[in-house]
Amino acid sequence: MKYFYFDFKLFLILIFTFIIMTVVGTLSHELGHYAVAEYLGYDATIDYQSTHFESDKKISYLNSIYQKYAYEIKNNLNFPEKEEFDIKRKEFRNDRIKILAGGPLQTMITGTFGFVLLLIYRKKLFSFNKTTFTGWILVFCSLFWLRQSANSFGWTLNYIFTGEKSMRGDELRLARFLDLNIWTIHSITGIIGLIVLFTVLRLLPKNQVLTFLCAGLLGGCLGFYLWLIKFGQYILP
Numbered sequence: 001m002k003y004f005y006f007d008f009k010l011f012l013i014l015i016f017t018f019i020i021m022t023v024v025g026t027l028s029h030e031l032g033h034y035a036v037a038e039y040l041g042y043d044a045t046i047d048y049q050s051t052h053f054e055s056d057k058k059i060s061y062l063n064s065i066y067q068k069y070a071y072e073i074k075n076n077l078n079f080p081e082k083e084e085f086d087i088k089r090k091e092f093r094n095d096r097i098k099i100l101a102g103g104p105l106q107t108m109i110t111g112t113f114g115f116v117l118l119l120i121y122r123k124k125l126f127s128f129n130k131t132t133f134t135g136w137i138l139v140f141c142s143l144f145w146l147r148q149s150a151n152s153f154g155w156t157l158n159y160i161f162t163g164e165k166s167m168r169g170d171e172l173r174l175a176r177f178l179d180l181n182i183w184t185i186h187s188i189t190g191i192i193g194l195i196v197l198f199t200v201l202r203l204l205p206k207n208q209v210l211t212f213l214c215a216g217l218l219g220g221c222l223g224f225y226l227w228l229i230k231f232g233q234y235i236l237p
Contacts, residue, residue, distance in 0.1 A: 002206035011211045018219025021140050023227045025107065025147060027236075032106025037099045048232030053099060058092055097177045104170050107144050108189065114141025115196050122203055129205045139200055143216075145193040150220075152190025 026049065033051035037044035042053040065073075065085045072079040118125065118138040125135030151169055158166060166172070171186035201209055226232075 003209055005207040005210065006214070007208065007211045010208065011215050014212060014215030015219040015222070017136075017140065018216055019223040019226065021143070022220060022223025023232075025144055026227060026232075028110065029103045029107050029147065032102040032104070033099055034102075035106075036102035040095050040098065042095070042099070046236070048236040049228055051099075051103070058088065058095075062089060062092060093177070097174065100170055100174050100177070104148070104174070104189070107147050111142055111144035111193075111196065114138045114144065115199070118142050118200070118203065126203055126205060129207050131205060131208060139204075142196055142200055145189075145196040146220075147193070148186070148189035149191075149193030149197065152186040152193075155186060 027046070030046045030049070030051045033053075034044045034046050037051065037053035042055045044051060044053040046052075062085070065081060069079040069082075069085075071077070072082075073085075114137075118135070118141075121134075121138075125132050125138065131139070148171075151171065155166060155169060155172070158164060165182060169186060171189065172182050174180075175182045175185045201212070204212055
């Protein structure tokens, strides 16, 4: 019966934490994109849900060559500066892959860091009916992996009901850039996220599992709505 125990005080605390962590997870994910873009020399900016990057020199050069030799480029014909153009285009493509990967890598590295520490110190972090403060911190770090599962689940549902293969997700675009099946990255990382979640549920004291699940479902949805739909656009436009 321990699994059916509900702690209302813990429920309220966890709801608030899930809301905050939804915002933290979103922005830290975008910081992953931002950091890579800045490192590669691009002028990057972040808003409440995405990262934008520009490079006047690189893009201007590619655009100018394309405008001059559009026919030759489309038909893979030789033209003056073709060798340099191909090099620059490949460099830009590689930069886009690195920047695109920066967000998911940040999310998964954070999740892995928390999860590994959670496993190593689990005996100190969890008792029969209690989770330490440090334990909760590592639980929420581990749950950064849930972004992968949530995105994979959402994409799959959208495909089932609409038949549309959306390319909006980082993992989907990465798969396309790397010439992989678009299901590959988001499916594998989504499954890993579920493994992390079920492991966390096994580690939590039985009397906290139901409270945690209810708070996670409600807090995650509220965090998504409040930040990504309602207020984020005004706070960080």
